[in-house]
Amino acid sequence: MSNLKKDKRPLEIPKPTFERLKKYLALLLQEESEYISSEGIAEKLNITPEQVRKDFTYINIKGKPKVGYHIPPLINELSELFGIGVMDNIIIVGAGNLGSALAKYAGFKKIGVRVVAIFDNDPVKIGKFVGELSVLPFSEENLKRVIKRFKVKIGVICVTEESAQEVANILVRNGIKALWNFAPVTLKVPPGIVLENQDITTGVLTIKHLLEKK
Amino acid sequence: MSNLKKDKRPLEIPKPTFERLKKYLALLLQEESEYISSEGIAEKLNITPEQVRKDFTYINIKGKPKVGYHIPPLINELSELFGIGVMDNIIIVGAGNLGSALAKYAGFKKIGVRVVAIFDNDPVKIGKFVGELSVLPFSEENLKRVIKRFKVKIGVICVTEESAQEVANILVRNGIKALWNFAPVTLKVPPGIVLENQDITTGVLTIKHLLEKK
DNA sequence: TAGATTGTTAATCGATTAACAATC
DNA sequence: TAGATTGTTAATCGATTAACAATC
Numbered sequence: 001m002s003n004l005k006k007d008k009r010p011l012e013i014p015k016p017t018f019e020r021l022k023k024y025l026a027l028l029l030q031e032e033s034e035y036i037s038s039e040g041i042a043e044k045l046n047i048t049p050e051q052v053r054k055d056f057t058y059i060n061i062k063g064k065p066k067v068g069y070h071i072p073p074l075i076n077e078l079s080e081l082f083g084i085g086v087m088d089n090i091i092i093v094g095a096g097n098l099g100s101a102l103a104k105y106a107g108f109k110k111i112g113v114r115v116v117a118i119f120d121n122d123p124v125k126i127g128k129f130v131g132e133l134s135v136l137p138f139s140e141e142n143l144k145r146v147i148k149r150f151k152v153k154i155g156v157i158c159v160t161e162e163s164a165q166e167v168a169n170i171l172v173r174n175g176i177k178a179l180w181n182f183a184p185v186t187l188k189v190p191p192g193i194v195l196e197n198q199d200i201t202t203g204v205l206t207i208k209h210l211l212e213k214k
Numbered sequence: 215m216s217n218l219k220k221d222k223r224p225l226e227i228p229k230p231t232f233e234r235l236k237k238y239l240a241l242l243l244q245e246e247s248e249y250i251s252s253e254g255i256a257e258k259l260n261i262t263p264e265q266v267r268k269d270f271t272y273i274n275i276k277g278k279p280k281v282g283y284h285i286p287p288l289i290n291e292l293s294e295l296f297g298i299g300v301m302d303n304i305i306i307v308g309a310g311n312l313g314s315a316l317a318k319y320a321g322f323k324k325i326g327v328r329v330v331a332i333f334d335n336d337p338v339k340i341g342k343f344v345g346e347l348s349v350l351p352f353s354e355e356n357l358k359r360v361i362k363r364f365k366v367k368i369g370v371i372c373v374t375e376e377s378a379q380e381v382a383n384i385l386v387r388n389g390i391k392a393l394w395n396f397a398p399v400t401l402k403v404p405p406g407i408v409l410e411n412q413d414i415t416t417g418v419l420t421i422k423h424l425l426e427k428k
Numbered sequence: 429t430a431g432a433t434t435g436t437t438a439a440t441c442g443a444t445t446a447a448c449a450a451t452c
Numbered sequence: 453t454a455g456a457t458t459g460t461t462a463a464t465c466g467a468t469t470a471a472c473a474a475t476c
Contacts, residue, residue, distance in 0.1 A: 014466075014467065016467070016468090017467085018420075018423075019416075022413075022416050022419050022420075023413075023416075025419075026398065026400070026413060026415070026416075027400055030375075030398075030399060030400060037432095037433070037434090038433075038434075039433080044400050044402075045400070048468085048469075049433090049434095050468080050469060050470075051468070051469085053433090053434065053435065053436090054435090054436090054467090054468075054469090056434095056435090057435070057436075062434085062435090063433075063434050063435085064433080064434075064475085064476060065431095065432065065433045065434045065435090065474080065475050065476045066431075066432050066433055066434085066475085066476055067432090067433080067434095067476075068433075068434085069434090081423065082419045082422050082423050082426075083422040083423055083425065083426035084419075084422065086422075086426070088422060088425075090418075096315065097311045097312070097314040097315035097318065098311070098312070098315040100311040101310065101311035101312040101315060102414075104311065105414075105415075107398050107415055108415070108418075111415055111418065111419060111422075112422065113418055113422075153425055154418070154421055154422075154425070161244075177425060178421045178424070178425055180417055180418055180421055184240065184244075184321050185244060186240070186241055186244060186258050186259070194421055194424045194425060196417045196418070196420055196421050197417075198414070198417040199236075199237075199240060200316075200319075200412065201240070201319075201321055201322070201325055202233075202236050202237075202240075203394055203410045203411075203412045204304075204322075204325065204327055204368070204394055204410070205236050205239075205296045205298075205325060206232075206236075206410055207368055207392045207394060207408055207410050208296050208297040208298065208300075208302060208325075208326065208327075209232075209295065209296050209297055210392070210408045211297065211302075211367060211368070211391060211392055211408060212297035212300070228442075228443065230443070230444090231443085251456095251457070251458090252457075252458075253457080262444085262445075263457090263458095264444080264445060264446075265444070265445085267457090267458065267459065267460090268443090268444075268445090268459090268460090270458095270459090271459070271460075276458085276459090277457075277458050277459085278451085278452060278457080278458075279450080279451050279452045279455095279456065279457045279458045279459090280451085280452055280455075280456050280457055280458085281452075281456090281457080281458095282457075282458085283458090
């Protein structure tokens with residue numbers, strides 16, 4: 001366990017800090033140099049170096065004055081925080097363009113994620129290959145088998161908004177513990193199930209708002 | 215202009231409020247009833263009704279005690295805030311699965327966004343149709359022409375991380391004012407250019423972190 | 429050593445929550 | 453009218469910023 005202060009009280013990472021830590025990790029994974037200063041990080045993310053240093057007090061790393069932070073251990077520490085060391089098998093439901101894009105996404109490996117199956121109920125898509133995976137029919141038997149065999153905890157929803165809730169129900173019923181939802185719907189899930197909505201349109205709303213102000 | 219208080223001082227919408235307003239809008243667009251209470255909204259988004267009411271003080275709407283908020287005017291007000299009334303033409307660079315998914319995404323209309331062109335430099339993809347659009351060769355001439363003709367201000371980057379920065383440079387050079395970046399890279403853009411990074415992996419990091427704590 | 433950069437504490441700022449009055 | 457729900461002000465809580473001491 002890493003987030004202990006000297007006095008041994010574990011401390012909760014504030015939400016905003018947590019979000020920034022994700023950005024630091026993404027940035028560091030791209031970095032090629034060996035060391036980086038708080039200033040270096042701050043600059044690329046449009047925040048202050050003080051912010052960066054403060055955020056780092058929540059994880060167990062030390063920088064060197066005059067040098068900055070050694071990147072590899074920093075990546076390790078952040079990786080541990082996000083549970084990247086443990087490889088999680090995930091399944092994707094919906095083999096449309098979005099589902100296919102995710103199934104083929106190369107960056108998952110770096111963050112401890114492996115796509116083990118992709119499902120669809122469109123006969124045209126079933127059996128076709130998406131990257132190295134053949135599209136499986138979305139039946140409860142198939143689902144059950146895959147989830148059991150690969151100990152899958154995370155299900156990705158890439159279906160239409162009309163089917164999203166039903167798919168969510170089926171996944172949860174078959175033992176999925178977390179849903180990563182790309183459909184533009186507000187899903188209802190039982191307590192204890194982790195739900196992460198990845199609303200793809202929100203970004204463009206921010207852009208429109210910013211452009212309007214000019 | 216809508217965000218004035220009684221005393222006519224315009225007031226900045228706090229960032230967290232702004233983010234929630236986006237969620238309210240997404241939710242309301244799915245809603246079928248005519249009225250909704252702060253409690254009704256709060257429940258679906260796992261926040262408190264007080265939060266919702268407080269947030270609404272930043273926009274120009276009034277609810278009715280005992281009834282709640284009338285959804286249509288609420289949607290209008292939020293739409294105005296995000297500049298949804300004005301239709302923005304956007305172009306997509308990269309006709310892979312992700313670019314294609316976006317090009318075909320039906321929900322854009324609702325938020326005042328229209329995809330007018332999709333580019334790629336892969337000869338295999340050029341000329342093929344993605345929805346109703348034929349993939350255009352990614353040349354500066356084509357780009358210039360489309361941007362001028364459709365008054366395009368927003369460019370979407372759906373290319374590999376290797377080409378993303380170069381594509382960004384070319385878009386900006388040809389008059390694009392805002393970039394919506396789906397490539398997992400930290401782009402550098404000149405001041406004045408709006409940059410919105412849509413890092414698709416961040417969601418799963420949150421999931422992994424939450425699952426780990428159990 | 430001098431200087432740069434980290435790490436930490438204190439002060440400020442801003443957002444959330446609580447309480448309650450207004451109102452349909 | 454009574455009751456429910458909004459709207460707003462004040463109190464609390466939490467995050468950011470500033471200042472500076474520690475250290476390589």
